[in-house]
Amino acid sequence: MEFREQVALAPYTTFKIGGPARWFAEALTEAEIVEAVEFARARGLPLFVLGGGSNLLVSDEGFTGLVLHITLKGIEQREDVFDVAAGEDWDGFVRHLVDEEYGGVECLAGIPGTVGGTPIQNVGAYGQEVSDTVTRVRVLDLTTLKFEEFSNADCGFAYRRSIFNTMQRGKYIVTHVSFRLRQNGEPRIAYADLKRYFQGSVTPSLKEVSAAVREIRRGKGMYIVPGDPDCRSAGSFFRNPVISANHFARIAKAEGVEVPHYPTGEGAVKVPAAWLLERAGFHKGYTMGAAGISSRHTLALVNRGGATAADILALRDRIVAQVDERFGIRLEPEPVWLG
Ligand SMILES: Cc1cc2nc3c(=O)[nH]c(=O)nc-3n(C[C@H](O)[C@H](O)[C@H](O)COP(=O)(O)OP(=O)(O)OC[C@H]3O[C@@H](n4cnc5c(N)ncnc54)[C@H](O)[C@@H]3O)c2cc1C
Incomplete structure (x- = not known):
């Protein structure tokens, strides 16, 4: 395998932002992953695992270690279980x-990135999450250099979370993910956007639902179409915060309007981050130099052309501060920071 030096990372990200990697390699097999890990160890280099770069913001200075791009390919089917590289x-x-x-x-149609990236933050959209179908995740343990297999329960999935982006962050490299699917099952139409789309029609097929999801996403700039400036993003930049019911009641009283929310566990509610941004003055199309908010989706921070990571971070900080001041909620960014 080839280890290249000073490789620009911006083209490997959907934000199109970031400096170079000191070292960069592509792993096509599990053996090459091990080889790369040994290369980094021998030189005392930090290691970063790169998938599709769609949930990533790379610093302007780049990364002084080894970026390992995971390019293992292959889909194997055993009855209703698909084992995917x-x-x-x-x-x-x-x-x-x-x-x-x-x-x-x-x-989950139209979400960019790799299969290996999906369990990391338990990718979800329109009423489905990968945790609904993942049965097994095969990983390389970076401390022991042994391959292990995790069951769904081992992964500790929750909203935009798993052990891979919380307690065990950076400890494992995912090499394969297995999913159990349903053949000829009915599609899931749980979200308002989808219900509206199919209003009055007979039960749509799985193909029609996935096509509708891509179309709805495209309308919001959340489906990557080359040349669309609203797509130079990492998708939703902030997680929807979960707050206590008491905190929510205080916000609802202070705002004097109906505040959208979803119950999530006892005494807790999830509030749409997009609503908080809008109320705090951050509307679609908001600009701050070369950084901005997508003209079609309040939660997507975008590179309007020539933005640096510092520009995106400055906009992030302004949003976090204003939302905190108004609602007492500290928004958490969803994308991973590399720098
Ligand atoms: C336009 C747009 C729309 C989006 N819509 C959604 C959405 O609807 N729902 C949603 O949940 N997300 C969404 N995202 C975010 C993103 O697409 C997902 O999080 C995706 O799963 C990231 O995968 P990736 O391969 O690009 O990971 P990367 O961005 O390359 O990496 C993200 C993190 O995962 C780690 N990682 C990646 N691959 C591996 C691996 N094999 N082993 C170990 N760690 C790994 C990286 O080290 C990093 O920490 C969107 C992004 C964009 C740009």
């Missing part, structure tokens, strides 16, 4: 499943 394109896999009439991930 981490470097497969996620949306390509969804298309494959829907073509074969398998349901369970049709609402």
Whole structure:
């Protein structure tokens, strides 16, 4: 395998931002992953695992260690279980499943990135999360250099969380993910946008639902179309915060309007971050130099052209401060920071 030096990282990210990697390599096999880890160890280099770069903001200075791009390919099927290599394109896999009439991930169509990236933050959209269908995650343990297999329960999945982005962050490299799907199952139409789309029509097929999801996403700039400036983002930049019911009641009283929210566990509610941003003055199309908010989606911070990571961070800080001041909520960014 080839280890290259000073490789620009911006083209490997959907933000199109970031300086170079001191070292960069592509792993096509599990053996190459081990080789790269040994290369980094021998030189005392920090290691960063790169998938599709769609949930990533790279610093302007770049990264002084080794960036390992996961490009393992292959899909194997055993009855209704699909074992997929981490470097497969996620949306390509969804298309494959829907073509074969398998349901369970049709609402996750159009999400960029790799299959290996999906368990990290338990990717979710339109009423589905990968944790609904993941049965097994194969990983390399970076402390022991042994391969291990995790069950769904081992992964500790929750909203935009798993052990891979919390307690065990940076400890494992995902090499394969297995999913159990349902053949000829009914599509899931749980979200308002989708219900509206199919209002009055007979039960749509899995293919129709995934196509609708891509179309709805495209309308919001959340489906990557080359040349669309609203797509130079990392998707939603902030997680929807979960706050206590008491805190929520105080906000509702102070705002004097109906505040959208979803119950989530006892005494807790989830509030849409987009609503908080809008109320705090950050509307679609908001600009701050070369950084801004997508003209079609309040939660997507975008590179308007020539933005640096510092520009995006300055906008992030302004939003976090103003939302905190108004609501007493500290928003958490969703994308991973590399620098
Ligand atoms: C336009 C747009 C829309 C989006 N919509 C959604 C959405 O609807 N729902 C949603 O949940 N997300 C969404 N995202 C975010 C993003 O697409 C997902 O989080 C995706 O799963 C990230 O995968 P990736 O391969 O690009 O990971 P990367 O961005 O390359 O990496 C993200 C993190 O995962 C780690 N990682 C990646 N691959 C591996 C691996 N094989 N082993 C170990 N660690 C790994 C990286 O080290 C890093 O910490 C969107 C992003 C964009 C740009």
